[in-house]
Amino acid sequence: MSPFLTNIGQCVPRLEDYDIDPVNGFLSSPPLKRLPALFHPWEHIMDHLHQLMISSSLRSWVLRLPLLDVNQLETKREWQRAHLVLTFIAHSYIIGLPKIDKVESVLPESVAVPWITVSKKLLVKPVMSYYAVELSNWYKLDSDGPLDLSNIAISHTFTGTVDEAWFYLVPLAIEAAGAPAIKGLVDAQQAILDKDHTALVSALYTISNATEGLTALLKRMYEKCDAxxxxxxxxxxxxxxxxxxxxxNGVFYQGVTEMDEFVNLETPNPKGLIGTWRKYAGASAGQSPLIHTLDVGLDIHHVPMHGTLNESNPSFSTDSKSSLPARFPSKPHYVNPMLEMRESLSQDHQNFLRALGNGPSIRAHIASLSGDDNTAVVQFNRAVDNIKQFRDAHISLTAMYIVLQAKKAAAAAGESSSRVCVGTGGTDLVPFLKQTRDETVNALILLP
Structure with a gap:
């Protein structure tokens, strides 16, 4: 069966073919809570992660782990659970307790090898990501209850604090609240193909209503997460x-010898060890599949920072909707952080963005409408403005949680506070956020 609803050679993606629920969006089903018995050594560490960290014994436990055969994993949910577990174990091992333990840059073979294998199977990266810590790390308190902050719980944290759990919960609530907009976007595209203006306006109301409350949800971060x-x-x-x-120099993945664009060839291997130094961008709210879907569906274009679009860094723009960034692109002079972040999404969700980008342009169609009824333009602009307000709120959140805290830390250490704030995803944080906000405004359609 074709994964598209077709009409005169054009197509609209069907959500269920991309692991997207028409009601719950990218939270299609709760992740698996535990791996089969063979993987008990991993799960045992997860069961006692906080205690092992506090007692400074986690690294010794990880060093004693056997090299388990991940090919014994059977279902996709098992592979996803394995990725989450290995990600938590790896980052706990590398970081230890902040300000107490020295960072460890050599990851043991018993974690590095299966982590790479599982990541390749899922077509994701072996590093902490939104895909791991958010989309693979939740459950419902009441299986029949709603997907909102009253009924979503986090499976794992590094610190056991309410603050950390809340930091993960708020983005999940945003994914759930914005889910109707995903269906609204594909319904709008189908309405364009069907030449059904009434259905188009209805879909636009769905999108604008679903995005209306996202900013208020984001601001709830202040309630239970101390900066x-x-x-x-x-x-x-x-x-x-x-x-x-x-x-x-990156992290040395012991036992992993394959070459790709993430390998750092400039640093020699630690004495006597076989493996590769590797560099990956970490987790970021910019890896939210919902936000990328809204950008693609509403033609909110993002260009490389401090530069313009070029062939080696394509965008989901009107002129180049047909492809995602190449897996091994030639490195452009300027990077496009939003496109790099899209590469951290699951393969299903990347494929969905490609399909959505190949569909009819909602913005272009609405901008071409004539007549006195501006309802479609008003609702489109309302949705775009909702996203702009969301990004404004994100900038304010970043100022309090990162910029201000970085200045406090610099002052306490007697250092300059002028150093650039780099996000966990590896971006020059504040200029990046302001640029994406300004690019959102550019998508507004001017009324005659």
Missing amino acids: DIFFNRFRHYSRGSKNSQDVP
Whole structure:
């Protein structure tokens, strides 16, 4: 069966073919809670993660882990659970307790090899990501209850604090609340193909209504996540090994010898060890599949920072909707952080963005409408403005949780506070966020 609803050679993606629920969006089903018995050594560490960290014995436990055969995993949910578990074990091993333990840059073979294998199977990266810590790390308190902050729980944290759990819960609530907009976008595209203006306006109302409350949800972060605890206790675990002050050479994945664009060839191997130094960007809210879907569906274009679009860094723009960035692109002079972040999404969700980008342009169609009824334009602009307000709120959140905390830390250490704030995803944080906000405004359609 074709994964598209077709009409005169054009197509609209069908959500269920991309692991997207028409009601719950990218939270299609709760992740698996535990791996089969063979993987008990991993799960045992997860069961006692906080105690092992506090007692400074986690690394000795990890060093004693056997090299388990991940090919014994059977279902996709098992592979996803394995990726989450290995990600938590790896980042706990590397970071240890912030400000107490020295960062460890050599990851043992018993974790590195299966982590790489599982990541390749899922077509994701072996590093902390939104896909791991958010989309693979939740459950419902009441299986028949709603998907909102009253009924979603986090499976695992690094610190055991309410603050960390809340930091993961708020984005999940945003994914759930914005889910109707995903269906609204494909319904709008189908309405364009069907030349059904009434259905188009209805879909636009769905999109604008679903995005209306996202900013208020984001602002709830302040309720239960203390900025000091975030910055000093658990933000470290979300960092990757790209643009990292903790591990400037990257992380050495012992036993992993394959070559790809993430390998750092400039640093020699630790004496007597076989493996590769690797650099990956860490987790970021910019890896939210919902936000990328809204950008693609509403033609909110993002260009490389401090530069313009070029062939080696394509965008989901009107002129180049047909492809995702190449897996091994030639490195452009300027990077496009939003496109790099899209590569951290699951393969299903990347494929969905490609299909959505190949569908009819909602913005172009609405901009071409004539007549006195501006309802479609008003609702489209309302949705875009909702996203702009969301990004404004994100900038304010970043100022309090990262910029201000970084200045406090610099002052306490007697250092300059002028150093650039780098996000856990490896971006030059504040300019990046302001640029994406300004690019959102550019998508508004001017009324005559």
